[in-house]
Amino acid sequence: MVQKSKPPAAANGPKRRGRPRAYEPDVALGRALDLFRKQGFAATSLDDLSEATGMNRPSLYGAFGDKRELYIKSYQRYREEARASMVEIFRQEMPVRQRLERIFASALNIYLSGDTGPRGCFTVVTAASEAVSDPEIRAMVLEGLTELDKAFANCFRRAKEKGELPDSADPAVLAQVASATVHTIAIRSRARVPRKELEAIVSGAIDVMVGAKP
Numbered sequence: 001m002v003q004k005s006k007p008p009a010a011a012n013g014p015k016r017r018g019r020p021r022a023y024e025p026d027v028a029l030g031r032a033l034d035l036f037r038k039q040g041f042a043a044t045s046l047d048d049l050s051e052a053t054g055m056n057r058p059s060l061y062g063a064f065g066d067k068r069e070l071y072i073k074s075y076q077r078y079r080e081e082a083r084a085s086m087v088e089i090f091r092q093e094m095p096v097r098q099r100l101e102r103i104f105a106s107a108l109n110i111y112l113s114g115d116t117g118p119r120g121c122f123t124v125v126t127a128a129s130e131a132v133s134d135p136e137i138r139a140m141v142l143e144g145l146t147e148l149d150k151a152f153a154n155c156f157r158r159a160k161e162k163g164e165l166p167d168s169a170d171p172a173v174l175a176q177v178a179s180a181t182v183h184t185i186a187i188r189s190r191a192r193v194p195r196k197e198l199e200a201i202v203s204g205a206i207d208v209m210v211g212a213k214p
Contacts, residue, residue, distance in 0.1 A: 025063055028053040032064075033074040037119040040126040041071050071130070072137065078122040079144055082110060090151050096159035096210050100178065104202040107182055111189035120190030124183050145179065152178040156209075165210065174209050181205040 031052045035044055046057055046067055053060065064070040089102045112118045119125070123144050131138035152175035159165050165174075185198045207213075 028055055028063065029073060029077055032070055033077050036071055036074050036126060037122050038114065038116065041130050075122055075127055075137070075140060085110065090155060096155065096164045097206060099155055100206050100209070104181070104185070108185060108189065108195060108198055111186050112195060118189045118192055121186035124186040125190050148179050148182065149175045177205065177209055
């Protein structure tokens, strides 16, 4: 008796497709980040996140945990991206005024981005509100603020050593002024203040910190 031939091996059958792009964790996290930056934590529902990422609730939970965990992961992602956009500016050798101009320009590029309008700074616009009641988020916010202060302080310290600032200049105080300038343009950008006006604020702040142009 002739045996029936076996069906072809699975390897010869149709190729399995990869997971849809919306289910790629990195893509989904980016979409969640965009939504949290636009709406904040409280105003963003799980249904909103599901629609934005293309993932149902069980998939969201399996990939990122609950809403709070996804928010924290989104905030971490934001900080990594913001740091990457400025790290080389802080490291490169250049006059202090030029360095500050480039740092603030980079910040404005971040704050004024958004398909439906300027999104401002995640730390200032949304994370600072959640920091009031969430110790972990508060620690992240304080860490970010301290990191920025230290980066600016190092910038002014190098400028002072090179003779670009007077002996009386206090790098730590100047750093706080620079950080405060970052925060104010973040808030004003979210309020849709035109870039030209924000750049005027930046220009005046730089003059206060390092002296007006000759």
